[in-house]
Amino acid sequence: MKKRILVVEDEEKLRRVLQLQLTSAGYDVDLAGTAEEGIRIVDRADLVLTDLKLPRMDGLQFLSKVRLQNAHVPVIMMTAFGSVETAVEAMKAGATDFLLKPFGFDHLQQVVAKALEVRALRDENRQLKAELGRRYEFDNIIGRSPNMQEIFATIERVAPTRATVLLAGESGVGKDLIARAIHFHSPRRDRPLVKINCTAIPENLMESELFGYEKGAFTGANTSKPGKFEQADTGTVFLDEIGDVPAAIQVKLLRILQEREFERLGSNTTRHIDVRVVAATNRDLREALEQGAFREDLYYRLNVVPLNIPPLRERKQDIPFLANHFIHKLAPDSGSRVESITEAGMEKLVAYHWPGNVRELENVIERGLVMCTETALDAADIRLESAPRPRGNSDSHFLPDGMTLDQYEQDILKEALRRADGNKSQAARLLGLTRNALRYRLTQMGMEA
Ligand SMILES: Nc1ncnc2c1ncn2[C@@H]1O[C@H](COP(=O)(O)OP(=O)(O)O)[C@@H](O)[C@H]1O
Ligand SMILES: [Mg+2]
Incomplete structure (x- = not known):
């Protein structure tokens, strides 16, 4: 696979020369004339070659920004003769190597090849280590099943980058937990992690919540206020229930993911931010795509690293480990001897x-x-919330003994609400109803709060 080199150099002529030389040496080349431009596309670089002196941002600042986007990418600094000391400083700050200007093509090629080789060895080493120390736990996430092992490996691989991650899985499979793990294993761990639950915010407030507003943007906007994305600048945004985002907001999210820019409500000033996005959904987004409820371009932007977390019934070998984990986690606080x-x-x-x-x-x-009251939980202490699933007996295609249709419907509605964590839109989808149809039934049953 061809390696991609990002060249950041404000001097146009040198930029072109480097592009020619590196292309002829078999690399793909991205060019940037400013540090800001470079930062925007550094996620996909395998190596960065940058001028130490750039307009508006010095090499060291640039380096620390690069690390936020792409923690392990090698960075080679190009520097003029007079500024060797700064180059040394840059090396201490984590630059991989430096080139004194003017330098010849051969020397450039050597330095680049060496940096890429070291990077490859490090990657391999990291991978071997991960395989050796097979993790059955990742932070406090428990998982012995091959599925979960694979998920841990992916978290480890993508956390250091700025790549957008899309978590898919039923309610309660651990999406929140995994989103947090990604943030806390990223170079952004000391920056904010801001969670946005897309179903919890009413549609008409969503834009101002997410993107902020200026004083006077609407009645009652007496002051200006930054939105969630601004709060998360240089950190991570966790967009939960992304499948429920209304179309108008989808466009704006797309712009954030593509251009990293937005405007506050009531403002013409475009703001730039640097956020890493982790999104989660418990509905099949492809289905929403087909129905036209979700933008295709946004889907592809989100689905850069898809992580599908299987339901617990498909990884039963995790159950004993999870059960023991919860006993040790919960027993002390509940005063139990178990x-x-x-x-x-x-x-x-x-x-x-x-x-x-x-x-x-x-x-x-x-x-x-x-x-x-004993020291070991027994079957009788374990109260399951719904009856074990009926097994393919054709007689079971009728009402359970002694139940009326209304009672049965109530049970089903309750179960759907429980599976959807009380979220009505989601419960309605589980039942193949519209939200209004569900509301109507709940009211009829006297279940609407
Ligand atoms: N693999 C796991 N190991 C330990 N605890 C877990 C695991 N998966 C989920 N949990 C716990 O189960 C609960 C639900 O997880 P959560 O991440 O909120 O699920 P989701 O966001 O998918 O609905 C949380 O209390 C979480 O800590
Ligand atoms: Mg969740």
Whole structure:
């Protein structure tokens, strides 16, 4: 695969020469005349070749910004004879190498090739280490199943970059947890992590919440206010329930992802920001694409690194480890003596289909701890929230014994709301209803709060 080199140099002539030389040496080349331009496209670079003296930003500042976007990329500084000391400083600050101007083509090629080689070795080393120290836990995320192992490896690989990550999976599979892990393993860990729950914000307030507003932008806007994206500048934005974003906001998100720019509501001033985006969805976005509810261009921008987190019923080998993890996490605070689970208890947990995934398992254990007076949780202490899934008996295609249709419908509505964490739009989708149709049924059943 061809390596891509980003050349940042304000002097046009030198820029062209470098482009010619590097292209002829078999590299793909991106050019930038300013540090700002360079930062914008540094995510895809395999190596950065930059002038130490750039307009408006010195080489050291530039270096630290590059590291935020692309933690491991080699950076070679080009410097004029007089500024060797700064070059030394740059090396201390993490530059890979430097070139004294003027330099010949051969020397350039050598330095570049060496930096890329060292990078490749380091990458390999990191990978080997990751394989050796097979992780069954990633921070506090538990996972023994091959699926989860793969997810941990991906987190490790993408966290250091600015790449956009799209987490897909049912409610309760651990999307929030994984989004946090990505942020805290990135070079942005000391910067803000701002979570935006796209279903929790009413549509008419969404733009001002996300992008901020200027004084007088609407009635009641007595002061100016930055939005969530501005709060997250230099950090990470976690866009939860991205599938529910209205079309008008989708356009603006696309612009943030593409151009890293936006305007506050009521303002003509374009603002630039540097955020890493992690998005999550529990609906199939491709389906939303087909129905035209989600923009295709936004989908592809978000889906740079897709992470699909399987439901718990598809990785049952994780259940015992998760159960023990929750006992140790929750027992001390609940004043419980429980330290383990009996074999019968564990069998019951493993047999269940966990419609609410890990969140439900955590709740079941928490309640079990309260019930149990012994030191081991037994099957009787484990109260499952819904009946085990009926097994393909054709008789079961009728109402359960002694139940009326209304009661049955109520149960189904409750279950849908529970699976959707109380979110009505989502519950409606699970049932194949519109939100209004669901509302209507809930009211009819006297269930609408
Ligand atoms: N693999 C895991 N290991 C440990 N705890 C987990 C794991 N997955 C989920 N949890 C816990 O389950 C609950 C639900 O997880 P969350 O990340 O909020 O799910 P989602 O965002 O997908 O709905 C949280 O309390 C979380 O800490
Ligand atoms: Mg969540």
